[in-house]
Amino acid sequence: MNTKEKILVTALRLFAVYGYEAVSVSRIAGELGITKGALYKHYKNKRDIFNCIFEYVCQLDVERSRKSGVPEQDYSDMPEAFSHVLPKSLGDYMKAQFHYWSEDEIACNFRKMLTLEQYKSSEMSALYQKVLVSGPLEYTERLLCEMSKRQKKQLPSPHALAIEFYSPFYLLLSMSDGVERKETKEEIAKSYECYIDDFLQRHFSQKLKEERKL
Template sequence: MSVLKEKILQSAIRLFAEKGYQATSIQDIADDCSIAKGSLYKHFGSKEELYISILEKRQQDMIDAVDRIRKMQLPKRETYLEEIACQFDFYVEHGYYISRDHNELPPVNNDKIENVLSRMRRSMFLYYQDILTRQYGQAIEQWKWDATAMLSGLIREYTFHLLFGYMPIDKKELALFLAERMDDLVEGLRKRSGPPLLTDELMTEYAQIDLKGLYASREGRREALIHKISSIIPDIAVPNQRKQELAEVTAMLQEESAQEQPRRFLQLALLRDLQSESELSFYANQLFPLI
């Protein structure tokens, strides 16, 4: 993502949160970025497209945060708790849509935006099911949809209390409380063995979502950023010997990142070298969360 495009997104996030979607115009955003409106339209075709880009960026940020937790290679139970706590940290910081204070609700009567929001909600629901499946395995297979609905409901309800009730609840303690309640739920389901309410037939629309595709997009972003750095190196204002060194560093980073078990310490060292050059730092900084 270019520096200007990122600047436009951040300006739109702030103005949508302060003034609301309807009251914010493309001209307002362009003025805030000190650019012509036509320059903004080169990156985003409409205010609707800009809003959707913000929503998608939010979801990608969440995916990146979860991926960083998984790469920590913690014990299964600790990973479970960290991922639940991550949901509260993320929503308290960002809100459900754009404004952390929830002043900015999604535009009404807009089919394109509502379709995006609906897809994101389904994706998050599938992600919660993935959390539970990794923790409880076959113990919840029969009731996986019902258990997911309950976890989703708990996270949503407690998030609202944190956001709007301003309740000083520790996120780690809350994650532990919810995890223990899900333990109780799973144990109860196993003891009673009643039939599920939400069946595969009823949840067909959700089952069709490719959750792995969300994480695959992350790999594509990493490869695109490395390729961008590689294409910039020949034109930066450094001696030719340094350009050769940077090209070799970039090639090593690409090769290491493609390994089944990349050495993170080496990736970080290579990235820091790229980050030291001002013309490359913007793209190198975007790579840090992706390794």
């Protein structure tokens, strides 16, 4: 890990514990054993560090989207892509999301920082919603809306489906945060994967069968 990466990881770890506003550039530099001048060779200021962290998180999300076969942007940016997503692709993406947000050090600390800061800043509150709550829910609702159109049987409203589909993600993520044992965390992740499989089987079994024939 080079110095620039170490600055990001260290800063985010401090943000996750004390909050973004409470951590100064001096404290980040001191934690790393470098001078503020040395830190400024890599980043303009604390906000620059934060922006780079967010950019990194977004970049990884795009990569997971592409790998799973789901749209990498919102519906307003690429509506056509939403009409071709397969149930299995959505399931694979959500499983990958759960492992990322519960296991990756940067993701975990970014999530913890947003959780702290959402009560202190309207900007951070909006970002918290976009990244972890309303943003994923709206994205999921749009995908399920398009997938429901291709089903012959009557399904609940896309909004109701999205709440049913996404709520366990956040609940089990919180449960994973509350345990220390790796084995227990793995059990929680497995239970989430089983839930996703069960949800798709209950609501999109016909489409899943068609996918397996391809």
